[in-house]
Amino acid sequence: MTLSNGRPYLAIPGPSVMPDSVLRAMMRPAPNIYEGELHNLANGLVPDLKYVAGTEHFVAIYIGNGHAVWEAALCNVASRGDKVLVPVNGRFGHGWADMAQGLHLDVEMLEHGMEAAVDPARIEAALRADTEHKIRAVTLCHVDTSTGIRNDVPAIRRAMDASGHPALLMVDCIASLGCDEMKMDEWGVDVIVAASQKGLMTPPGLGFVWFNDKADAARNTADLASRYWDWRPRATPDFFHQYWGGTAPTHHLYALRAALDLIRAEGLDHIWARHSQLAKMIWTAIETWGQKGEMRLNMADAAHRSHAVTSVHLGHNDADRLRHWCEHEAGVTLGIGLGRTPDSAWFRIGHMGHINAHMVLGVIATIDAGLKALQIPHGDGAVEAATRLLSA
Numbered sequence: 180m181t182l183s184n185g186r187p188y189l190a191i192p193g194p195s196v197m198p199d200s201v202l203r204a205m206m207r208p209a210p211n212i213y214e215g216e217l218h219n220l221a222n223g224l225v226p227d228l229k230y231v232a233g234t235e236h237f238v239a240i241y242i243g244n245g246h247a248v249w250e251a252a253l254c255n256v257a258s259r260g261d262k263v264l265v266p267v268n269g270r271f272g273h274g275w276a277d278m279a280q281g282l283h284l285d286v287e288m289l290e291h292g293m294e295a296a297v298d299p300a301r302i303e304a305a306l307r308a309d310t311e312h313k314i315r316a317v318t319l320c321h322v323d324t325s326t327g328i329r330n331d332v333p334a335i336r337r338a339m340d341a342s343g344h345p346a347l348l349m350v351d352c353i354a355s356l357g358c359d360e361m362k363m364d365e366w367g368v369d370v371i372v373a374a375s376q377k378g379l380m381t382p383p384g385l386g387f388v389w390f391n392d393k394a395d396a397a398r399n400t401a402d403l404a405s406r407y408w409d410w411r412p413r414a415t416p417d418f419f420h421q422y423w424g425g426t427a428p429t430h431h432l433y434a435l436r437a438a439l440d441l442i443r444a445e446g447l448d449h450i451w452a453r454h455s456q457l458a459k460m461i462w463t464a465i466e467t468w469g470q471k472g473e474m475r476l477n478m479a480d481a482a483h484r485s486h487a488v489t490s491v492h493l494g495h496n497d498a499d500r501l502r503h504w505c506e507h508e509a510g511v512t513l514g515i516g517l518g519r520t521p522d523s524a525w526f527r528i529g530h531m532g533h534i535n536a537h538m539v540l541g542v543i544a545t546i547d548a549g550l551k552a553l554q555i556p557h558g559d560g561a562v563e564a565a566t567r568l569l570s571a
């Protein structure tokens with residue numbers, strides 16, 4: 180007998196839970212891609228995508244995942260042999276650096292380990308040391324999804340300005356967009372990349388690059404900008420097919436429309452507040468469990484924790500045992516540990532996008548039951564502590 184039948188909760192950090200309206204939007208025959216309804220729908224996505232990123236500048240849409248837009252963004256601002264500065268605090272920072280290396284860029288990595296936020300002073304020092312201005316861009320993960328660390332983008336912008344260096348600030352918001360506050364123009368971010376399957380609640384398969392005029396000027400000399408990855412025709416198309424570099428991703432567009440409708444209806448301020456409050460319930464539960472045994476939050480400093488994904492340490496193999504128990508006994512799938520050895524000593528909880536209080540309480544109560552069933556030492560009262568935050 181299992182109690183896992185019923186609607187599952189995929190509590191991994193992407194793909195995230197898809198709203199019913201998003202799923203329903205895709206249940207239709209293929210539309211005409213040459214004229215009509217789909218063209219109007221696509222044109223209407225653009226202002227809403229800019230709203231989500233907080234920019235009045237440009238957005239290019241790619242048929243691809245996050246890895247695709249990592250590459251796309253770099254191609255449009257850099258030439259072979261250019262340098263990029265990559266502050267890293269997790270697996271995804273390394274991933275973007277690796278993508279840059281694959282493009283024959285010269286990567287200077289600022290390694291921060293797995294438990295510390297990116298230090299703006301180190302970025303400033305590295306930029307000051309680059310007196311010949313060989314560094315084209317600083318590429319930063321807003322949230323590194325492996326460690327759950329959220330980096331302070333405005334502070335990093337200020338450090339870059341203080342250095343007087345002209346490098347672009349390029350931010351990976353794949354895990355954070357639509358969950359954590361992001362204001363591209365106000366914060367002076369030059370390029371943002373994101374993908375459809377996390378805070379944007381749409382199936383994996385669309386990637387986005389937002390860029391401002393300064394980044395677009397870099398495109399003039401970027402010799403890596405190939406036909407397919409060139410952001411210009413996608414961001415300023417003369418005709419519909421230029422948006423996509425070929426056939427439109429038809430059903431993804433209907434899904435994205437439905438997701439953006441939900442985001443518009445709730446409003447970003449409310450969405451950010453909801454994620455913040457739900458994240459606090461999860462942190463409180465973990466701190467309570469951690470009063471006994473080995474469980475602890477990866478990021479000690481709450482000001483630098485993601486509101487969309489939480490990385491949790493547990494005793495060796497206990498994380499895997501707990502994940503399996505929650506999935507098979509209760510229908511909650513937790514995320515694997517990523518980027519650390521041994522991976523089996525931690526796990527992640529995805530709490531991004533279409534989630535609410537009863538789902539988060541369900542995850543917390545399920546983990547609580549799993550810890551008890553598996554006799555993993557833990558502090559008592561986590562569900563009660565999280566519930567108190569909800570009712571406060």
Ligand SMILES: *Cc1c(COP(=O)(O)O)cnc(C)c1O
Binds near residue numbers: 244245246353374383
């Ligand atoms: C998920 C994620 C990626 C990778 O996206 P894919 O769609 O799997 O290619 C990159 N960066 C961050 C911060 C992510 O959360």
